[in-house]
Amino acid sequence: MSPDTLFQRITEYANRADPYPLYAELRGNGVTRQEGGSYLVGSYHDIAALLHDPRISSDSRNRADPDTVPLLRRGPQPAAFIGLDDPEHDRLRRIAMRPFGPPHSPGRIDALSTEITRVADELADAFRDRGRVDVVEDFAYPLPVTVICRLLGVPHADVPRIRGWTNEVIASVDPAPGKDEEDRREAGLQARQAMGAYLGDLADKRRTDPSDDMLSALVHDSGPDGRLTRGELMATATLLLIAGHETTVNLITNGALTLLRDPEARRRLREDPGLMPGAVEELLRYEPPVHLLPQRTPLADVEVSGVTIPKGAPLVLVLASGNRDPERFDAPDRFDPSREDNQHFGFGGGVHNCFGAPLARLETQLALRTLLPGLEGFQLAEDPPPYRRSPILRGPRHLRIERASGA
Template identity: 70%
Template sequence: MSTETLLERINAYASRADPYPLYTELREHGVARQNDGGYLVGTYHEIAALLHDPRISSDVRLRTVPDLSGRPKDLPPSFIGIDDPEHDRLRRLAMRPFGPPHSPGRIDALHDDLVDIARELLDGLQGRDRIDLVDDFAYPLPVTVICRLLGVPREDMPEIRGWTNTIIASLDRSPEDDPQGRQRAGAEARAAMGGYLGALAERRREHPADDMISALVHDDGPEGRLTEPELMTTLTLLMIAGHETTVNLITNGMLTLLRHPDALERLRREPELMPSAVEELLRYEPPVQMLPQRTPLTDVDVGGVTIPQGAPLFLILASGNRDPLRFEDADHFAPARRDNQHFGFGSGVHNCFGAPLARLETQVALAELLRRLDGPRLVEDPPPYRHSPILRGPRHLLIAGGVGTGDGKR
């Protein structure tokens, strides 16, 4: 089959359960020109170089393929969709209340709260012989955390989920089921979420609380405050990115462990390996499989292939993570793997803003699941997957076996 259809085949829903043979095909060619004039890159070292190359733009306003971000036209792009110096300014403003150097202890201080939330969720599942890991655990854990961080009331979480699902569905590049309709719905959902968060920020101007929204609207740092449109866009990004990829990371992680019972039992015996195991999960089954279009600002040579200025460029991160020229036994899941510089959180100036939080949430989530699940078994393998080829993960993950107390009792 022609490599010029690789992106089309990767995007097809039939490939969602196992896209890795297609990534192997891509790596055999290194760079694959597509029949629409776009280019795919799937080898580790070439992806790494391009992620750090200032000639490669992330600006959504330069894209030639349809903008699937669902961005309302009256709002600016978020900082992940623009280049420096705008990107650097907005990212640093958003980072001030989130992490170092200005708020160095915010994420580490969440550890005990995370354990409490995870245990409360699992306590509520006792007595059941079957759970849906997504709906019952992997979604409510990170969304509860990001809502607490930002200061979003708990009673508004269902509305947040509805908007988020619509926005993520708009990222689906497959032609089925009215893609233009999905994109319109995504733009409307982003506008609604942005308006909601903007109104919440306005209330925090008058009545500040101990949350990130209050910190952002009252921050008088050297670069001033975010404008109202920038604030709405940034808060929407933090809300979605603050939980969506972590849902997939937890779910993909548990699915992988259930498929590798020896690794699961080893982590039960050696819980100190969990941080290393999470890094391996980020390599082996990353929640973000590829980056939306990047745009070369000039002709760029990649592996002996000239990618023309302005051509759509797609970096297949999950393919780079399985490159045997970079990782020994790359298709093998090794929870104690060393030298694991994966692309699970990207790389370069656009590396994932929330990586420290996602790591901590997943470490706690999987540790508590291994402690509490009683003889867990997959009900269906492969499980049904979400449609998005970019944010890949099961839509549901049914697990049989029940939830215990953690001390061997049910």
């Protein structure tokens, strides 16, 4: 098929369960211009170079065609720092990082280990004697959403509202066109504004009644970069809440699916628990939670592998394709928990590398360590499982497993 339809085919839901043949086709064709005018990049070395290239903008307002600026950039709430360039991005990111981890809050993530393990054990115990389990609903979703809500200071009773808003936001950034596209984006905008307003009100309460959560820290921080405005706090907290659990849900679920399909890997991890940190790194390469970065824009004409990408053109970096590039990784389609030299794109790269990576790594290691014994005696009820619609944040919507006969 024509390479200028690759983005269309990658984003089609029919290919969600196995996009990897399309990624191989992309790498074989090099940098390709798509029917809509965007440019697709899928090789490891090209992606790595572009992630560190200061001429590549994360701010979609730099697009040559203003109609391609996402709807979520519009409205009264400012953009989160993930969609900004330096110096604005750097200032907001530094403020957000101060209460999150080193060097200003070095013990915050490590201190969560006991709590994460306790929550994981409770969730696993609840279905240990059942004959049928949905790993997403019963384990992979409630664990990280509980952790991020407690970290930020969001009451657990409000988790259903958070989930509803998050689903609308994620659906709204689906790049696949459809007859309901504008409705999805409008719903996403409204959900983002509602979540921001909710978190802003919660932060206002922390001004007079502070706690030990991150919202309190952000409200009262008077570091060298100044304080967040109320709008900046709303946008930052919304980003932290969504990104702080959505990607980890996918990572845990993809990990469980991979291990259910690979009995030998399960055996190795049971016999040598010390392999788990490396296994999580391999999962980030092999089945990453984020497959595409669809909102990059060159600030000048940029040549990539002999192709000139013009200033202002939409640029899509297919991170999951780079993670399976045989020019960078030996046997890239094999899951190897002991793989060395594993510099994957599981958390992006460059100045926008995910600063929540330490928390995601810790949660996934502890989650899979807890889940692993319980997987014995279970088998997939359906393979492939039903996937979520998003080609960006890719993972099963459900992962139903059932006890094997005689187990």
